[in-house]
Amino acid sequence: MGHKAGFVSIIGKPNAGKSTLMNALVGEKMSIITPKAQTTRHRILGMVNTDDYQVVFSDTPGIIKPHYALHESMMHQVQGSIVDADLILLVTDINEKHDETDVMKRLEGSQSPVIVLINKVDLSDADTVNAKVAYWEETLQPLAVFAISALKAPNTEELLKFVVSYLPEHAAYYEKDALTDRNDRFFASEMIREQIFKQYKKEIPYSTEVVITAFKEEENIYRISAEIIVERDSQKNIIIGQGGSMLKIVGTYARRSMEEFYQKKIFLEMFVKVISDWRSKKNYLKKFGYDD
Numbered sequence: 001m002g003h004k005a006g007f008v009s010i011i012g013k014p015n016a017g018k019s020t021l022m023n024a025l026v027g028e029k030m031s032i033i034t035p036k037a038q039t040t041r042h043r044i045l046g047m048v049n050t051d052d053y054q055v056v057f058s059d060t061p062g063i064i065k066p067h068y069a070l071h072e073s074m075m076h077q078v079q080g081s082i083v084d085a086d087l088i089l090l091v092t093d094i095n096e097k098h099d100e101t102d103v104m105k106r107l108e109g110s111q112s113p114v115i116v117l118i119n120k121v122d123l124s125d126a127d128t129v130n131a132k133v134a135y136w137e138e139t140l141q142p143l144a145v146f147a148i149s150a151l152k153a154p155n156t157e158e159l160l161k162f163v164v165s166y167l168p169e170h171a172a173y174y175e176k177d178a179l180t181d182r183n184d185r186f187f188a189s190e191m192i193r194e195q196i197f198k199q200y201k202k203e204i205p206y207s208t209e210v211v212i213t214a215f216k217e218e219e220n221i222y223r224i225s226a227e228i229i230v231e232r233d234s235q236k237n238i239i240i241g242q243g244g245s246m247l248k249i250v251g252t253y254a255r256r257s258m259e260e261f262y263q264k265k266i267f268l269e270m271f272v273k274v275i276s277d278w279r280s281k282k283n284y285l286k287k288f289g290y291d292d
Ligand SMILES: Nc1nc2c(ncn2[C@@H]2O[C@H](COP(=O)(O)OP(=O)(O)OP(=O)(O)O)[C@@H](O)[C@H]2O)c(=O)[nH]1
Pocket: 012, 013, 014, 015, 016, 017, 018, 019, 020, 021, 032, 033, 034, 035, 036, 037, 038, 039, 040, 041, 060, 061, 062, 063, 119, 120, 121, 122, 123, 148, 149, 150, 151, 152
């Protein structure tokens, strides 16, 4: 048997557990995870390499109806990832109450085989799981339906084996020691964004973008400067907090994540900038990397 390689797209509604699964599969924290929906904005690749195969997983933004140009770009990334996929992992929350028509619509016209992963079974019971398995087998006629807990017991070995068995024989697409297609700057901005999602309520996380303006690698320390972009002055005040208290919290936690991720000391400075309605402006979206 020759070397196998292929692209596997992880898709599903916001908050279903796509990023949690991707990180479990890759064994590294590639994607930020927060309890809020729509955390993932970019398609992120994460690779699993052995001598015999290379699986290129693609974590995608949760499928929603677009309200902003930003959402449109996010949904283009999902669509691109579905088209490119050798295999699709559809992640669905066992306790999903809303319907999944938006997800099903995205799959229309796709030729790629689908595996359904019913996630968060740790929050459910056997009867519900069995009923959901039956529902998905009938609705999509997928290759398989797995009931998993990406958080508690991802059982990645069994899933990985199954995934690899459906991949074509192909040479590796990326270097065999690569873990992701993203660079250090990208992860730095994601670690700040993760804290913004965790520390602020309501619209703030969704109105915020993070841009790394400097990333200097010195022998013992990385010096990172970032701009936190918001849409209005009132949001700028909330981000900063009384006497800078909130920004300090964000900076402290983000710095700790970075120190663990890069295994370096980190100096982090952040500035808050207002760009009104950036989420609806194509030129800014392009500048922030949402042009695919
Ligand atoms: N109990 C439980 N919680 C889970 C499980 N998997 C994920 N979660 C939680 O669900 C929330 C969302 O997880 P994510 O992995 O960020 O979900 P996502 O699908 O990537 O979300 P978006 O970025 O919004 O598309 C987080 O709080 C996770 O800890 C699971 O198996 N069990």
